[in-house]
Amino acid sequence: MLGYISSTRKKSCKQCVKAKRRCDLGYPCCKRCFSKSLDCAYPNSVREAEVVIRQRTPDLAPLDHVGDNDLIGLQPVGCDFDLAILQVSTSDSKSSSSPESRSNIAEDREEQDATNRQALYWKSSKEPAVSRQMLPKIWAPSWLNEDQLLFMVSRMRSFVPTLAFTGANTFIHTALYKSHQPTAFQDSISLSALYLAKTKQNAPILIRSIDEKINGLIARSNGWSLQEHLAAVQALILYQIIRLFDGDLGQAGTAARQNHLLELWTAHLWKRSFAEPIAFSKPWDAWVFYESLRRTVMISVFMRGSWNALTQGGLCDQVPVLARLPLSKGDGFWDIREEEFDRRVARVDGRDQLVAYGDFSLSWKPGEDDVGGLTEFQRLLLVACRGHMDPRLYLDGM
Incomplete structure (x- = not known):
């Protein structure tokens, strides 16, 4: 722990x-x-x-103990297990x-x-006495309507072609692998490109390729560096998006069972990011890596919560986890260059530039705040927790 x-x-x-x-x-x-x-x-x-x-992270079995047989019998994760990142x-x-x-x-x-x-908060309905900072007066809604889900699934599916065309997406920064490209990253780009060219004839090749790449990740997981671990989780997220949200492939059942594997790898990645910090020579490189890691963890939980909502009548079972995951304030650094980053950092007053997802969502004023000022990442997150109160968040983007 x-x-x-x-x-x-x-x-x-x-x-x-x-x-x-x-x-x-x-x-x-x-x-x-x-x-x-x-x-x-x-x-x-x-x-x-x-x-x-x-945080309180789960005691995870060594990743090399996860094999093909373990994947076959995986069941949906119950309420007794979550990333426990936020406890x-x-x-x-x-x-x-x-x-x-x-x-x-x-x-x-x-x-x-x-x-x-x-x-006991996570196992009972009684509300504990905690500080105002840790428990907002209200939480993001647990139930999502059809319009919210359609927008969210559409945006998550766009991660695949964006990566294929640009080598980056919402949770993989364009500069993340500029000096070294892990095999998992290269494989995910290749299979994303193959998915864009999907036909009835090559769909079986795509399915087998994804299965083999996941098996390869499992086989090598015991020796991952932190960077390789991050790339593996990112690749698995993309493979899950391809299989969960494309009914023509007929792989949703297999992918749903492997959501548990994604949950384990994500929890372990988050735990390692604190236990094994990396020393970077430049603030820019450090920010790119840790911001990509934060976003990867966020999207992993977000995607699994969205899938649960899609299959369980709108119920998102990951709200308690999502509410306390950290985001960068302003989200203004993601699309800038290193030189501009250095200039902006020099003007920062030194305070922590992170905010909890729950606090970020509560700060949004439905019907008042400017939707046009949001980044795509911010918009995606707000649609999930504020879309029912502010349809502008998804209607303007459809």
Whole structure:
């Protein structure tokens, strides 16, 4: 279990400094502030690669143990398993602060009790007492209407031809693999191009090729670097989109069972991104990699939630996970060049440039905010959680 990753460049939050308590540097709030419903604020921030997201990730079996037989019997994921990216860790064997008195020991016990109560949120309907930062007054809707789903599926399907024509898409930055192209990335482009040329005659070739590429990913998964892991998850997302949302291929059932494999790989990727941070020589390279990783995790969860909604009468079962995944504020860096990035970064005031998906959606004012000012990525995310209240989000894009 991963509770938090310490960042040596981040100072204790103001509440812990005031109380003379050790801070565990959790993001967006530390454990002490979380359990006491305090407003947690840090005096400074860290680079995006060092941002800490408080989470509880699942204990995953080694990826090399996943074989063909495991894929055959995969069942849809139940409510007891999710990425658990967004939960507070309940398995810390050691407190992040050292008690110096009986009162401190009592306080630590109160914090642990509060943390344990928070874990029950995912298995009961009772709402825990958490800080305003962590739990908005309302959540994104769990039920999607037909118009929302049609727009979302259409946009996700567009990821495939966009990659084939440009070598990039909404979650794969154009500069991500400029110096080294993982095999999974090259294969995904090739099969995306083959999909665009699909006919009744070559469809079986496409299906077999995807199956073989997935089997190859499984066979090599034990030795992945973090970059290769990212490319593998991106490739699997594309293979899932091709098979889930094209009824002519007749592969939706197989792909639906392999959604569990995508969930496992995505959870492990997210966990590794904190446990095995990469040192980049330039801020631009770091931003491109970690922003692509964040978007890849987001789209992985988003796609699986969309598929569930499509097959379960509109019910999106991934809302609790999606609501707390991080996004870049403004989303203005994705389409700019490195030189412009360096100029803009120099003007940033140093605060964290991330916002939770749930907070981003709640900030949208239906019928008032300008739809034209949204990027395609922002629009896709808002259609899912605000489309029922603001049809402009999908009607203007149809």
